Amino acid sequence: MSKPTLIGIPACTKLIAGYVQHATPARYGAALIAAANGIPILIPPEGDAMLPLLDRIDGIMFNGSPSNVAPLRYGADFDATPNDHDPERDATTLPLIRAALERGIPILCICRGLQELNVALGGTLFQEVHKQPGRMDHRAGEGELRFAIKHEVTLTGELARIIGATTIAVNSLHGQAIDQLAPRLVVEATAPDGTIEAVRVKDAPGFNIAVQWHPEWEVLNFPDRKRLFEAFGEACATYRNNRG
Numbered sequence: 231m232s233k234p235t236l237i238g239i240p241a242c243t244k245l246i247a248g249y250v251q252h253a254t255p256a257r258y259g260a261a262l263i264a265a266a267n268g269i270p271i272l273i274p275p276e277g278d279a280m281l282p283l284l285d286r287i288d289g290i291m292f293n294g295s296p297s298n299v300a301p302l303r304y305g306a307d308f309d310a311t312p313n314d315h316d317p318e319r320d321a322t323t324l325p326l327i328r329a330a331l332e333r334g335i336p337i338l339c340i341c342r343g344l345q346e347l348n349v350a351l352g353g354t355l356f357q358e359v360h361k362q363p364g365r366m367d368h369r370a371g372e373g374e375l376r377f378a379i380k381h382e383v384t385l386t387g388e389l390a391r392i393i394g395a396t397t398i399a400v401n402s403l404h405g406q407a408i409d410q411l412a413p414r415l416v417v418e419a420t421a422p423d424g425t426i427e428a429v430r431v432k433d434a435p436g437f438n439i440a441v442q443w444h445p446e447w448e449v450l451n452f453p454d455r456k457r458l459f460e461a462f463g464e465a466c467a468t469y470r471n472n473r474g
Contacts, residue, residue: 235288235466237268240326242295243275243318258293258340261446265456266463273326275318281329288473289336289437289466292323292343294444298406299342301357304349310357311405324350331434336465338458339440341404344429347440351431353412358405359425366423368442370403377401377447383427389418389439392461393454400443402427407442437465 239259241252252274259270271287273280297316301309303324323343327350330337339347345355360367370376379399390396408426411417419428419441427442439462445455 232267232467234267234269235463235470236271236286237262237266237466238271238273238283238287238290238326239293240273240290240319240323241275242297243316254293254295258291258446261449261459262291262463265449265459266466268463268466273322275316275322277318277321278325280322281325284326284329284333284335287335288470289338289462290326290330291462292327292337292339292346292440293446294341294343295319297342298357299345299349299355301355304354306354306357308357320346327351331431331436331438334434334436334469336437336462336469337440338437338462340446341442341444344440344442345406345408347429347431347438348408348412348415351412351414353408353415354410356407356409359407360405364423365425366421368402368404368407368421368425376403377444380443381421383419383421383443385419385428387416387418388430389428389441389458392439393457395454398454400427400441401447402443404442436469437462 241254244251244253262268262270298311298314300315323346380402382399415429416432418430421427429440431438445458449455
């Protein structure tokens with residue numbers, strides 16, 4: 231096996247026992263180790279001060295989070311979830327996304343990460359997609375059903391090539407979703423109700439895939455999830471080797 235790559239994972243701001251802490255669910259790093267031959271490096275939500283880290287890492291996985299991108303980031307006046315924001319993460323991930331794309335650093339975006347990518351490039355979000363006419367309720371189930379299969383998605387483009395299928399069943403769970411697609415993005419997957427479930431940056435030089443579902447969950451038990459992580463890991467290794 232080749233030398234593992236260094237892959238950043240943005241941390242979220244958490245208030246634990248009265249103290250601000252930086253954390254992310256362990257399953258993201260575990261998936262990188264298991265399926266992408268990567269060593270996870272947590273990126274503290276400290277804004278532009280984190281940009282120099284791009285000189286040292288081989289990829290970034292923009293992970294999911296219970297928090298939502300603040301509506302002011304995409305010009306919305308109404309805030310449907312005012313208690314569910316993480317402004318420190320927004321101030322860190324949005325500049326990181328733009329800088330990583332410019333450098334050609336591989337990125338894999340999951341759930342909130344997809345929404346961050348869309349906002350970073352000029353798109354907008356449905357704050358409560360389940361309240362839109364004709365849309366499903368994509369939010370999580372309870373307990374053990376939280377990461378259960380929710381629905382099928384239709385795949386196209388680069389994502390269909392990576393996974394080797396045009397339809398898969400996914401564990402998509404989210405309250406927000408893409409409304410206006412950013413100009414640089416192309417749709418790579420949709421849910422039965424038309425909700426955008428995956429995108430790619432059409433003019434970026436490096437690997438970039440964003441999915442609304444959670445392929446990190448039980449990554450080795452589902453071939454489509456494993457293939458996605460493997461492709462990301464291979465892209466990170468190629469980036470490292472070409473960087474010298």
